[in-house]
Amino acid sequence: MKNAIEIRNLVKSYSDKFTLGEINLDIPSGIIIGLIGENGAGKTTLIKSILNIIRSDKGNIKIFEKDIKKNECEIKENIGVVLDNMFFPELLMPKDINSIMKDIYKNWDEQLFHKYLSEFKLKNNQSIKSMSKGMRKKLEIATALSHHPKLLILDEPTSGLDPVVRNEVLDIFLDFIQDEEHTILLSTHITSDLEHIADKIIFINQGKVVLDQSRDDLLDNYGILKCDVDKFDTISKDDIIAYKKNKYDYEILINDINKIKKKYKDFIIDKITLEELMVLMIKGEK
Amino acid sequence: MLGLIKKDLLIIKNNIKFAIIFIVVFVCFTEQSSELLYFVPIFLSTMLFISTFSYDDYNKWDAYACTLPQGKKSVVKAKYLASLLLTLMAVLITLILGFIIGAINKNFDAKEMLEIISGVVVAIVLLQSIMFPLMYKYGVEKGRIGIFLGVFGMSGLIGFLFKYLNIKIPNNVIQTFNDYWFIILPIIVILMILVSYNISKKIYLKKEF
Structure with missing residues (x-):
């Protein structure tokens, strides 16, 4: 499979407040890629770097296997873009x-x-x-x-839409992706949308890529183990990716769910949603 | 590029009702003196054009424009060309209005009209040539304040130089200008636009959205 987007050693700093990178990513064509992360994690910065709207400090980006800086015009003929709150002047x-x-x-x-x-x-x-x-x-x-783009880059395309319209829009995206040359990169806070349509999930936290996996691998392998406060110490630290302490129990983020299920037979282990995964990875203790 | 020029002109088209009402009211109230009328359409078109910067800013058009093919490279050029086109249209409208009102009042003076319009065009182009780079550099709001300070400062300074330091323009310079203004003025206008455009372009290409 060809890569729609190829990012190598990308770094972008805004004074000393925020740094994105170093980012290395391969985004294969023909699939829907979901970009998740909290506000300010760097999703929009990454998207703007890919589109060459902002200058990166380091690294290079290829789209359709061509350098975006050298072939900008030709590449952009084939990209469709929805950016958050950036569009034509509203008098039009x-x-x-x-x-x-x-x-x-x-x-x-x-x-x-x-x-x-x-x-x-x-x-x-x-x-x-x-x-x-x-x-x-x-x-x-x-x-x-x-304009019949081959690549759609969408920053929060479904925010502010009601569930009915959101579904209409997602259907259009699914329709678009039927052509195997087409690719969609979309960032969103509505992670449940991605559970329906994304083939691959990229999770960005504090400017770094923390996860880059196919959705199925992610949802099949990660899980939440729930245990009472007094049993927490019986769980090996190596099996805990992150945990959250509730009033009466712990929620523990684990990987390799089948192995963990065999190892801890007396515990409840649930499948995970992207939202839970995101919250535990960002807010959970380690 | 053509698309980007269209964008500014369409914004103005959708906003033009106000300008037309203004001109009509103005024409009705200034029956006899057409001198002022020569100034109004060109001035109004400039005001309308400057408002396109505000609309661009408000909807973050520039970031979006950068995602289009030829986007970042042509935004500034399109802006200057659109502004020129609009000024030309305004001049045309002024000429037509001038003829009509002159014919009605039977006091038409073509030479006077051309002189006034040329003066207004030079002043407006000067204003825009200073204003556009300022707005690209400091944003619409600060750019506007800058222009007011700039224009008042400059006129103050020139007035001061002429009045208190007793600087006089030599008579032969004035004479040459009087004889050849129709050549000298277009050259000045084109030079101002070119210098301003190049400054704006440099500023814009460095900018991040």
């Missing part, structure tokens, strides 16, 4: 966006754009200003998809 209307974009992208498809507009029930001559948050998001997504 969908028909204006169509008229602008057809002079920007070689492959801009007016018919496709209008198809998405009617699918999303958006009016051609309503200003962005007067749209609800959900409508704006849908317009952003329609705009990102209408």
Whole structure:
């Protein structure tokens, strides 16, 4: 499988407040990759680095096996983007966006754009200003998809959408990924969305990649072991990745669930959700 | 590039009602003196154009524009070209209005009109040439304050030099200017735009969004 995105030794610092990196990632084409992490973990910085909107201090990034800095224009013809709260000035209307974009992208498809507009029930001559948050998001997504991109880079594409629309949008993403040359990189806080659609999860914490695994491996291998306060000491420290102390019991994050199940037969071991995994890894004690 | 130019012009188109109402009201109230009228459309178009910077800023357009092919490289060029186009359109509108109102009032003076419009265009281009780099460098709000300080400071300084230090422009310079203003002014305008554009471009390419 070819790589849609290849990141090598990427470092980006903002004065001394925050540093992203060093990041090394291979993002294969043909799949949906979910980027998770708390606010300020570096997701948006990573996305902006990939898009060459910000200058990295070190490292290089290849998209479609070409250096983004050298082939920026050609590469961007094939990328669709939804960024969090960054879009056309709100005085404009969908028909204006169509008229602008057809002079920007070689492959801009007016018919496709209008198809998405009617699918999303958006009016051609309503200003962005007067749209609800959900409508704006849908317009952003329609705009990102209408030049037949091969790669979608989406920062929080489903935030602010109600469950019904969110599902519509996720279906569109699933539809998009049917073409095996297509790839989606999406960051989100709504981890349950990723449990449905992502093939691979990348977890960023404090500027570092802490997990980079297929979703199935992740959800099949990690688990939560629950035990009473007095039994906590019977569990080997080597088996504990992180733990959280509740009032009456401990929740312990473990890896290799089958091995642990054999080793600790008297304990309850549950499957994990991405949300629990994220919270325990960030907030849990070690 | 064309798309980016369109973007600014479309923002203005969607915002133009106010300007048209203003011009109509203005025309109705200043029946006789058309001199002031020559100033209004060009000035209004500049105000409208500067507002596009605010809209860009408010919706973080620049970051989005950087994700488009040719994005970061052409944003500044498109801005200057859109501004020029708009000024040209405003000049055209002024000419048409001038003819119509002059014909109605039967006091049309083509030479006077051209002189005033040329003066206004030079002043507006000077204003924009200073303002755009400032806004790119310091953001829309601070850039605006900068321009007010800059314009008042400059006019104050020039006034001071002429009045108290008794500096006089030699007569032959004035004479040459009077004879050749239609060549000298366009050259000055083009030079100002080129210098300003290059400064803005340098600032913009260094910027991160």
